Amino acid sequence: MNKNWKPETMISHFAEDRQKYEGAVVPPIFQNTLFTFENWEAIDAAFDDRINTAIYSRGKNPGVDIVEKKLAQFAGGEKARLFASGMAAITAAVMHCISAGDHIIAIKNIYGPANNLISVYLKKKMGVETTFVSGNDVEEFRNAIKPNTKLIYLESPSSAIFSIQDIKSICILAKSRDIKTIIDNTWASPVFQKPLEMGVDLEIHSCSKYIGGHSDVVAGLIVGSAKEIDSIIVNEFELLGGKIAPIEAWLLMRSLRTLPLRMKAHQENAIKVAEFLEAHAKVAVVNYPGLQSFPQHQLAKKQMSGYSGLMSFKLKASDLSQIKTFFNSLQIFKIGVSWGGHESLIYAPAISYLKELSPEQFDRLGISLGDMRISVGLENADDLIGDLSLALNTIK
Ligand SMILES: *Cc1c(COP(=O)(O)O)cnc(C)c1O
Numbered sequence: 001m002n003k004n005w006k007p008e009t010m011i012s013h014f015a016e017d018r019q020k021y022e023g024a025v026v027p028p029i030f031q032n033t034l035f036t037f038e039n040w041e042a043i044d045a046a047f048d049d050r051i052n053t054a055i056y057s058r059g060k061n062p063g064v065d066i067v068e069k070k071l072a073q074f075a076g077g078e079k080a081r082l083f084a085s086g087m088a089a090i091t092a093a094v095m096h097c098i099s100a101g102d103h104i105i106a107i108k109n110i111y112g113p114a115n116n117l118i119s120v121y122l123k124k125k126m127g128v129e130t131t132f133v134s135g136n137d138v139e140e141f142r143n144a145i146k147p148n149t150k151l152i153y154l155e156s157p158s159s160a161i162f163s164i165q166d167i168k169s170i171c172i173l174a175k176s177r178d179i180k181t182i183i184d185n186t187w188a189s190p191v192f193q194k195p196l197e198m199g200v201d202l203e204i205h206s207c208s209k210y211i212g213g214h215s216d217v218v219a220g221l222i223v224g225s226a227k228e229i230d231s232i233i234v235n236e237f238e239l240l241g242g243k244i245a246p247i248e249a250w251l252l253m254r255s256l257r258t259l260p261l262r263m264k265a266h267q268e269n270a271i272k273v274a275e276f277l278e279a280h281a282k283v284a285v286v287n288y289p290g291l292q293s294f295p296q297h298q299l300a301k302k303q304m305s306g307y308s309g310l311m312s313f314k315l316k317a318s319d320l321s322q323i324k325t326f327f328n329s330l331q332i333f334k335i336g337v338s339w340g341g342h343e344s345l346i347y348a349p350a351i352s353y354l355k356e357l358s359p360e361q362f363d364r365l366g367i368s369l370g371d372m373r374i375s376v377g378l379e380n381a382d383d384l385i386g387d388l389s390l391a392l393n394t395i396k
Helices: 007-013 040-048 062-075 086-097 112-126 138-144 167-176 226-240 246-256 259-279 297-303 320-329 350-356 359-364 381-392
Strands: 079-083 103-107 129-133 149-155 180-184 202-206 220-224 283-287 310-315 345-347 371-375
Touching (some): 007 259, 062 246, 079 226, 086 112, 086 180, 086 202, 112 129, 112 149, 167 180, 259 283, 259 381
Parallel strands (some): 103 129
Antiparallel strands (some): 079 220, 202 220, 310 371, 345 371
């Protein structure tokens, strides 16, 4: 590959050796469990480098490998591994970094199931302790470090409120204390944020969001140094077994070809929608790092080269029936969880929180009934704004 290739060119052609598949412009799906060898010597040699040799599809699969190589290159890492889901990747990465009785420092607003994994499941099963911090100040991390702290778990921008952590400074601190760092980089995608270049050890993605981008694949990714990833491959990957299906990886290869273009389009639409919402009389606040008014906009600008399409806002309405009328009036924004696909989506966090929390706990978390999360898709921005405008006008 040409070292001067820009990302858009690289993501299309990198790691594709078309001569191997009769020039087929799209590499095939290797839909097989095992790989056969000519003789004793050949399979014997394969086991000498089993991480990098196709032997059995719970290890290396050549079609999956192409996509992993593209993603590693794109994120600026040495090696990547795809998983069956973002959660499979998170579980593997966390387990790689900790042992029973260790301490983790994590951001308060990390993805819900990741929070449950470390603060409930691993606590119960392995006595792992976690200290949650807002993540807004490096000193919080310094103050939370204990002798058994082995991992700092970041998500920047974070879930729900999109708060930003100073990735570089936190990584300098972590390295000086021999603490590993993981970042969930799903929001920014590898297009807009390069955490490995800022010193993070392991970068994680839910590929079910922007990397997939078509709302048809659930998958996860870890990128890092060859040393870390090889250790994950022989331990957490092969033993927990959360491998990606060959066809899912192949669909991701399809998605990667448009990832830079899609992110640019998500950003353009999202800025227009965020500015419209911010100026609207029925909207109290918009949480979107790309807005000038976002409290951490300067830090966001410093460490990201762009902004994706997920944001939240608070309606100026407290009456549930009015909030529901707004929600149910939308035509283009579809109602559903998840995000990062081509289609615009809306979700109200109160719907799931109220199933688990009392109204008092709910208030204490600072969430309200009128909190809305939208994923701005690839439709026409004027249509999206028109849709929101009609729905907002139903609020008295
Ligand atoms: C969706 C999501 C995950 C989990 O990914 P799955 O592919 O659904 O397992 C992790 N982190 C963030 C920020 C997410 O939004």
